Amino acid sequence: MPALAKAAAAQAGGWALALLLARTGLVSHDVWAVVGTQALCAAAIAWSLRSDIWWVAIHLLFSPLLFAARSLALAPAWYLGGFVALGLIYWSSFRTGVPLFLSNRETAEAVAELLPQQRGASLLDIGSGTGALLLPLAELRPDARLVGIESAPAPFLIARLLARSRRALCVQRGDFFRHSWAEYDIIYAFLSPVPMTEVGKKARRELKPGALLVSNSFEVPGWRPERIVEVGDKRGTRLFVYTVDRAQERSGAKSVE
Incomplete structure (x- = not known):
């Protein structure tokens, strides 16, 4: 399975499990409890799909950082700028599995x-x-x-x-x-x-x-x-x-x- 497909599956599966656990009462309805559960579930799914270790770390941080950023009330242009900047730097890394390493x-x-x-x-x-x-x-x-x-x-x-x-x-x-x-x-x-x-x-x-x-x-x-x-x-x-x-x-x- 391509790395991007694994990432999408991990995030979708993480949210499905977190919402299911919240609905059944096994997880509190508090936003941060649900978000934390989603992050753990997404990371576990990524691990089970044999994603590279940095993808597991990304899944642990993605949703918590996303919700934390909402509290900053930043203009949408900042998010667009960050996305464009990261895209220009890492470009096809999600497909090739090659990040930016610098020799000394x-x-x-x-x-x-x-x-x-x-x-x-x-x-x-x-x-x-x-x-x-x-x-x-x-x-x-x-x-x-x-x-x-x-x-x-x-x-x-x-x-x-x-x-x-x-x-x-x-x-x-x-x-x-x-x-x-x-x-x-x-x-x-x-x-x-x-x-x-x-x-x-x-x-x-x-x-x-x-x-x-x-x-x-x-x-x-x-x-x-x-x-x-x-x-x-x-x-x-x-x-x-x-x-x-x-x-x-x-x-x-x-x-x-």
């Missing part, structure tokens, strides 16, 4: 060491956000060709503005799954566990021999990393480094046949 400078330094030393080495940051990795990387490796792809409008525009003076840095808006990865030496990903299986499949299919897939924090299921780089920052960031051995893949395929 320590990670950029570690990635810079992974880039081939020859001039013109290339890196594609899939889901590049506001350019948090690409901008410091452009300072560390001004000789490299750096490309970022971001689907959300607001992070994309921020990255484009910040990168306008960097000739070797290009930020594009679009779907990184529809962009060829074949020409790059490194594909860098800081996404979430949700798309990593598909990321691994595309990398195995398109990466040239010797190219790397570098995943920040999230492993590719069923693919053993060649090495794990401990960044040594306060987050405890780990970079999972993958390479495709074409000869090994071909021999494996023949043995299966």
Whole structure:
């Protein structure tokens, strides 16, 4: 079931259960008692549907915050503005399961060491956000060709503005799954566990021999990393480094046949 459908089912089911419990007298008719019950029921339904943990937290907070906001008597335009702002930042996160994660400078330094030393080495940051990795990387490796792809409008525009003076840095808006990865030496990903299986499949299919897939924090299921780089920052960031051995893949395929 898609994440959005799970969320709708959890909220609807939560309200149905809360109103039923209130009607039968098992829950007080007090507004906050009903709202609190709805939040607990919605979170429980989301958990039973195996929603990601952040969805469970959202369901716990959604209705209580909604009713609390009513007491502030804010003009409707504020709610519309907040909705538009969040939409521009997170855009298709509900569909892709990829929130906005920002890399730090320590990670950029570690990635810079992974880039081939020859001039013109290339890196594609899939889901590049506001350019948090690409901008410091452009300072560390001004000789490299750096490309970022971001689907959300607001992070994309921020990255484009910040990168306008960097000739070797290009930020594009679009779907990184529809962009060829074949020409790059490194594909860098800081996404979430949700798309990593598909990321691994595309990398195995398109990466040239010797190219790397570098995943920040999230492993590719069923693919053993060649090495794990401990960044040594306060987050405890780990970079999972993958390479495709074409000869090994071909021999494996023949043995299966």
